[in-house]
Amino acid sequence: MILYIAWLLIFSSVFLSVFYLSIYSTARETRNEEMEEMENPPSITILMPAYNESEVVEEALNSVKELDYPGYQVVFVNDASKDSTLEKAEKYASDKIKIISHEFNKGKAAALNTGLAETDSDYVVVQDADSKIESELLYKAVGKMESDKSLGAVIAAIRPLKADNFVRKLQTVEYQLTNFYRMLMTEINTLNVTPGAFSIYRSSDVKDVGGFDEGNITEDLEMAFKLRKSGKLFEMIYFNSSYTEFPSTLRGLYNQRVRWARGFIYNGWKYREMFLNRDYGYFGTVQLPMLVLMPALIVTSFTMVITGLSQSLLDFIIKSSAVGVQLPAFSLSNLYTGILGSNMKVYLPLLLSLMLVAYIIKKAYNYGGERPRNIPALLFYFFAYFLLQSGFWVAAILKEVTRSKKVWT
Numbered sequence: 001m002i003l004y005i006a007w008l009l010i011f012s013s014v015f016l017s018v019f020y021l022s023i024y025s026t027a028r029e030t031r032n033e034e035m036e037e038m039e040n041p042p043s044i045t046i047l048m049p050a051y052n053e054s055e056v057v058e059e060a061l062n063s064v065k066e067l068d069y070p071g072y073q074v075v076f077v078n079d080a081s082k083d084s085t086l087e088k089a090e091k092y093a094s095d096k097i098k099i100i101s102h103e104f105n106k107g108k109a110a111a112l113n114t115g116l117a118e119t120d121s122d123y124v125v126v127q128d129a130d131s132k133i134e135s136e137l138l139y140k141a142v143g144k145m146e147s148d149k150s151l152g153a154v155i156a157a158i159r160p161l162k163a164d165n166f167v168r169k170l171q172t173v174e175y176q177l178t179n180f181y182r183m184l185m186t187e188i189n190t191l192n193v194t195p196g197a198f199s200i201y202r203s204s205d206v207k208d209v210g211g212f213d214e215g216n217i218t219e220d221l222e223m224a225f226k227l228r229k230s231g232k233l234f235e236m237i238y239f240n241s242s243y244t245e246f247p248s249t250l251r252g253l254y255n256q257r258v259r260w261a262r263g264f265i266y267n268g269w270k271y272r273e274m275f276l277n278r279d280y281g282y283f284g285t286v287q288l289p290m291l292v293l294m295p296a297l298i299v300t301s302f303t304m305v306i307t308g309l310s311q312s313l314l315d316f317i318i319k320s321s322a323v324g325v326q327l328p329a330f331s332l333s334n335l336y337t338g339i340l341g342s343n344m345k346v347y348l349p350l351l352l353s354l355m356l357v358a359y360i361i362k363k364a365y366n367y368g369g370e371r372p373r374n375i376p377a378l379l380f381y382f383f384a385y386f387l388l389q390s391g392f393w394v395a396a397i398l399k400e401v402t403r404s405k406k407v408w409t
Contacts, residue, residue: 017356036143042122044072049111050129054083063132075115080105109212109219130245152232169377180364190287191234198242218263261396
């Protein structure tokens, strides 16, 4: 039984790798991110919600003052921060930057809706207060929206504001691959996210679907599902980025990823009628099932690893208690015998799977015109990051089963 499960896991990994590589083969030839010419650029309002962002808020507000776009506005909404976020933001108040403050903490979605109510611009941009965007990004994003009325949102590649410790360097590797996959999803219209670090929407679209869900811990994902359900498509700008603050500790990373996982579980169930629904094209028949399959495979892999390690430890303890601790003698003949005694029906396909993943990581760096750095983080991501991901998903599932309180962290 375990052998069949292992085959299923490995086959799924190989299938997904080959699937994305087949998309990549045409992506380099078809992708266009040139600046679109516009005689009368439409109006834009940047919505910037903030809660306890005193360390980065000035960098974010400085960045929006330097954008290459005529006539945009910024609505900064302080969601009853307990630190000096509001005091620092008020220094930037001007005709271009409007500062609003909630008396009580209402959550990010409510802050976005407050900002949305203050604007009648053609487009709204969501930009978190711990993020900054490249100068040309607005012009490129609006150009795409104006040239394709089927688009409901445009997003950008996400990169770190700082990569000053191992946890952030690990996420830098992760996002290198995430950005690459999102670019490939764009090629077949299966992109399923509108991140808070940067997303641009038509104001009318957001208002038509009722604004942001204030009871949702991943309001950006819910907005993406809602717009996809209304028939809208998404586009990604890969070669211009939004730079955002990554969690700097394992605890912070855990809190963020568990929240994301719980948000997917909640929104996946909320929009379950879209799964395997041909009315939504590849998004319904391919992307959404993949989003369910991958966590299931990750958790199954984690369970198999933990079960195997526990069984090996138990066998060692039982054997040691009976005959004492005996370290195995090492020799080339023992190593050769051990390899021949291994289950090659599992190890050979697993090796193929790992080779494909390594090839995709290489392509992801090459496509962005970069070379792999942070080698320790890259090696940890390649060999062991799935254990962290598994732990996040197991924790999220347990919290959902036990109905633990949902919090925005």
